[in-house]
Amino acid sequence: MSRFRYPRTLLVVGLLALGMFAGGLLAQDAGSGLPPGVVRHADLVYAEIGGRSLLLDVYSHHPSPDRPLPVVVWVHGGGWRNGSKDGIRRPLPLLRRGYGLVSVGYRLSGEATFPAAIADVKAAFRWVRANAARFGFDPARVGAWGSSAGGHLVALLGTAHDVSEWDTLHEENTGVSSRPDAVCNWFGPTDFLRMNDFPGRIDHNGPDSPESLFIGGPIQERPDRARAANPITYATADDPPFLHMHGENDRSVPFNQSELLHAALLKVGVDTTLHMVRNADHGFRGMQGETPETLAERVAEFFARTIGEP
Numbered sequence: 001m002s003r004f005r006y007p008r009t010l011l012v013v014g015l016l017a018l019g020m021f022a023g024g025l026l027a028q029d030a031g032s033g034l035p036p037g038v039v040r041h042a043d044l045v046y047a048e049i050g051g052r053s054l055l056l057d058v059y060s061h062h063p064s065p066d067r068p069l070p071v072v073v074w075v076h077g078g079g080w081r082n083g084s085k086d087g088i089r090r091p092l093p094l095l096r097r098g099y100g101l102v103s104v105g106y107r108l109s110g111e112a113t114f115p116a117a118i119a120d121v122k123a124a125f126r127w128v129r130a131n132a133a134r135f136g137f138d139p140a141r142v143g144a145w146g147s148s149a150g151g152h153l154v155a156l157l158g159t160a161h162d163v164s165e166w167d168t169l170h171e172e173n174t175g176v177s178s179r180p181d182a183v184c185n186w187f188g189p190t191d192f193l194r195m196n197d198f199p200g201r202i203d204h205n206g207p208d209s210p211e212s213l214f215i216g217g218p219i220q221e222r223p224d225r226a227r228a229a230n231p232i233t234y235a236t237a238d239d240p241p242f243l244h245m246h247g248e249n250d251r252s253v254p255f256n257q258s259e260l261l262h263a264a265l266l267k268v269g270v271d272t273t274l275h276m277v278r279n280a281d282h283g284f285r286g287m288q289g290e291t292p293e294t295l296a297e298r299v300a301e302f303f304a305r306t307i308g309e310p
Contacts, residue, residue: 035096037061041135046127047120047170052107056124057085059101061310063136070141070307071100073128073180075121077148077188079210080109090186091145093296098310099303100137102128106153113216114229115166121153122178123170130173141307144180145299148253148282149210151188155231155261158183159239180240182306184299187246187253187282190261192219192226200251235264241271243302245295247280247287273302 034040041058048054061069074091076083085105088095095101106120125142132139146154160166161179168174189195192211195204204211207218211226219226227233242265246258258274265272275298280287284295 047123047172057103060135068138071137072143074103075146075150077150080149080214109213119166119169125178126173126176143182145184147186151185155185159231159234184243190257191232198254237268239270241306244274252282
């Protein structure tokens with residue numbers, strides 16, 4: 001009889017682990033890098049399309065119904081063709097300050113071209129608002145932050161929040177607003193047709209450029225589709241506050257991309273701030289006079305001013 005005890009124990013442990021996984025809850029542990037008291041709710045389904053489940057991760061503190069927290073939705077970069085919601089190194093300082101955090105996965109360009117990714121991000125944003133109370137978040141204080149391709153998507157979320165046709169591509173949480181209350185754009189493209197204005201390491205007009213793959217064809221041969229994907233196209237006075245941070249010598253996404261959107265938002269009267277990181281290339285590599293900590297401090301100050309402190 002004893003020979004059956006070991007496998008039976010394994011079965012019980014396995015079932016318990018499976019139950020925790022199915023619930024999407026992974027507690028913080030010593031090696032996770034998460035601040036004490038933060039819980040990761042992993043792989044939650046925010047929408048389904050074509051039999052495909054779209055997932056996000058929620059990082060929450062102990063919920064308090066009397067004091068709901070502001071939350072920031074993080075959208076990863078990777079040229080719209082790589083990257084993962086699992087990487088939260090950049091927004092981690094906000095968690096340490098007490099903000100809630102949601103990291104969104106979306107369909108990449110190898111799976112579906114524009115407007116799939118922005119439709120996914122909009123659906124994720126609606127999900128966050130609809131489920132805010134569940135995690136102790138304030139649905140009236142939801143910010144958005146992304147880097148590179150993620151910067152583009154949060155900028156597009158901020159300016160094209162009223163493009164209803166993209167909201168209808170997912171049926172989940174219809175009627176819930178996908179307008180962010182503040183947007184932090186880190187070195188994201190904003191006007192694809194101007195990407196080659198400055199020399200860099202990428203020929204953005206080429207058929208294999210990240211932008212061309214994102215829209216489904218060479219951007220200069222499909223200018224209407226490229227303009228439809230540009231955050232700058234939709235800048236209007238009712239857009240939320242913006243913070244743009246961009247490397248002075250970015251050779252993947254030229255600094256002028258943030259300059260262009262910043263100028264367009266200023267023109268229509270939007271609260272917008274542009275911060276140039278001296279000497280920095282893409283991802284702020286080679287920056288001078290600043291550190292990851294000072295950059296994080298600027299972001300935290302922006303969200304404290306716009307969506308409030310925890």
